[in-house]
Amino acid sequence: MKQIAFSFTFLLLLVSLAGSLSAQGRSTVYRLGPRDLIEVRVFEDDKFNVERRVSEAGTISIPLVGEVGVGGMTEQEAAQAIKETLEVRLLQRASVTLQVKEFRARPISVIGAVRQPGPLEFSGRWTLLEAITAAGGVSENHGKVAYVLRTADNGLADQIAIDLDELLVRANPKLNIPIYANDLITVPVSVPVTLYCLGEVARPGALSFKSTDRVTLLAAIAQAGGLTDRASSKILIKRAAGAELKVDYKRILAGKDPDVELREGDVVVVKESFF
Secondary structure, eight states: OHHHHHHHHHHHHHHHHHHHHHHHHHHTOOOOOTTOEEEEEETTOGGGOEEEEOOTTSEEEETTTEEEEOTTOOHHHHHHHHHHHHHHHTOSOOOEEEEEEEEEEEEEEEEESBSSOEEEEEESOEEHHHHHHHTTOBOTTBOSEEEEEEEOTTSOEEEEEEEHIIIIISOOGGGSOEEOTTOEEEEOBOOEEEEEEEESBSSOEEEEEETTSOOBHHHHHHHTTOBOTTEEEEEEEEOTTSOEEEEEHHHHHTTSSOOOBOOTTOEEEEEEOOO
16 A cells, blocks of 8 residues: 555656646747748758748748748747648658757847846857856846846746856856746846944944845944944934834844844944943
């Protein structure tokens, strides 16, 4: 009985995995459009082996055949359409393969902190590194994470977050994901965030962070050199918008209260303790 139960559980796992892979495959199916460059190969007769761009009308020209409609089709569907046309008009049997060489109908786009942002008319199959390189590489003010926004044929969108340090510095191959037509790659820009820490800290004054950093009260106090011996645990945070917030440093440090997120222009005031 245990063996039967195990087999049934394993079967369910395989079915689930197959469904997941099928869904991933559907989300990356490409449909041919104008200006795409495609390569056609016919095993039985090489005079039909051509490279053609899809016209604005969605057709390609095949020798001795003329125009064949392929717009809106997948590679497999277009190959089947050419196969059927050849077998009706010229060949008893046709074995046809078709591959997109250049994706021009739905180019990928790279925006944000790269040196040459904009759409890229790419050839063949690219990876994320190749796309970023084609956009001139990341600029000096890039953030820590890149986002790949991918939209399926059914309109559903999925966003993939990629750690740029892992990809660019540590060269983690698992993060160098395939890039498909119509993908949008965003590299957020990192901008300076300035706030102030005053009163009983070792180095009072302005503090500078990056917008991609998690700027919190504990991080601000640490950058200011920590509290002095005379510091009170009661800290006042003056928001740039005018609001004020009183917190207990010791409770935050002990994990009893959440660390407070700080924003551009906030002022942290650490008063002197009289006890």
